[in-house]
Amino acid sequence: MSAPAIRSDSCCLYAYDTYGGGDVIVAASVVSLTVPDVAASSRFFTGALGFREKIAFEGFVQPRRDDAGVDIELHAARRPR
Secondary structure, three states, X not given: OOOOEEEEOOOOEEEEOOOOOOEOOXXXXXXXXXXXOHHHHHHXXXXXXXXXXXXXXXXXXXXXXXXXXXXXXXXXXXXXX
């Protein structure tokens, strides 16, 4: 069985099953953002956009909205040595 193929246009991604020829249902999606300040970014998502922190630990936060179609992950940017 082959993996679903993905194509995109100017606004959307589309997945389809190259093996069976049918549509693929995407059950979940995550946008992963690397940010210089995880705490400040989380405050923006929770304060301005109505998200709540679902998971949080040092260098990582997952803001969540029950009515959102996508999950968000905030990762701390690695500092150069």
